[in-house]
Amino acid sequence: MASKSVAKEASEIFLASEMIKLGARLQVLQAETSLSYDRLARLYREVKGCSPPKGMLPFSVDWFMTWLPNIHSSVFHSIYQFMDTRSPAKKSQALVEAYRLYLEQASTGRADEPFGEPVLSFTRAWMLVRFFDSSMLQLSYCERCKGGFVAHAHDPQKGFICAICRPPPRAGKTRAHAAACKKAVASASPLIDIEVVAQLVAGKSRRPAKVTAVHAMAVPSLA
Numbered sequence: 183m184a185s186k187s188v189a190k191e192a193s194e195i196f197l198a199s200e201m202i203k204l205g206a207r208l209q210v211l212q213a214e215t216s217l218s219y220d221r222l223a224r225l226y227r228e229v230k231g232c233s234p235p236k237g238m239l240p241f242s243v244d245w246f247m248t249w250l251p252n253i254h255s256s257v258f259h260s261i262y263q264f265m266d267t268r269s270p271a272k273k274s275q276a277l278v279e280a281y282r283l284y285l286e287q288a289s290t291g292r293a294d295e296p297f298g299e300p301v302l303s304f305t306r307a308w309m310l311v312r313f314f315d316s317s318m319l320q321l322s323y324c325e326r327c328k329g330g331f332v333a334h335a336h337d338p339q340k341g342f343i344c345a346i347c348r349p350p351p352r353a354g355k356t357r358a359h360a361a362a363c364k365k366a367v368a369s370a371s372p373l374i375d376i377e378v379v380a381q382l383v384a385g386k387s388r389r390p391a392k393v394t395a396v397h398a399m400a401v402p403s404l405a
């Protein structure tokens with residue numbers, strides 16, 4: 183048996199620990215590196231200080247279609263595509279770099295909870311790339327804003343309007359978001375459009391008139 187290159191193994195360990203820090207599950211590390219299960223599990227415990235979670239990976243394609251996950255995955259996918267095609271980072275390295283950039287973008291404007299759980303986890307981001315690679319997903323282009331959004335493969339492109347241009351009526355009205363809005367108003371955070379937040383808390387604004395207001399409401403963590 184040919185002995186394994188030490189340099190290759192070192193770079194794989196480095197890549198795996200970067201992924202663990204970003205929240206990768208063990209199955210992702212097994213797919214992306216040639217390190218053994220035992221070594222990966224040990225590395226996981228060293229980096230995270232706890233045992234890796236057990237159980238299946240989230241396999242649903244439909245998750246990416248609900249409005250907020252759809253916006254977040256579309257943002258992530260466009261960053262990933264850029265990194266993979268136009269930067270020296272390729273494949274798994276591009277995934278790591280793109281996910282870091284996504285986290286930066288997703289936490290912008292979340293003054294109340296800058297390090298809260300991201301909508302798109304690293305493992306879901308990895309699944310998203312695999313779904314695209316296996317042609318289960320495609321990008322559909324919004325007729326209004328022209329942006330590319332994650333959609334089921336073979337969905338008709340004609341007449342497609344994205345979740346930012348046409349958010350669902352209940353968009354952003356979760357209990358957690360309402361609580362976050364109240365907290366933001368109380369601390370008068372300069373990063374959040376106070377007028378929109380006030381309307382939201384009062385339950386007045388169903389469909390904001392201005393496009394900028396739509397973005398502030400529909401994508402609280404990306405605003």
Ligand SMILES: [Zn+2]
Nearest residue numbers: 324327344347
């Ligand atoms: Zn649009």
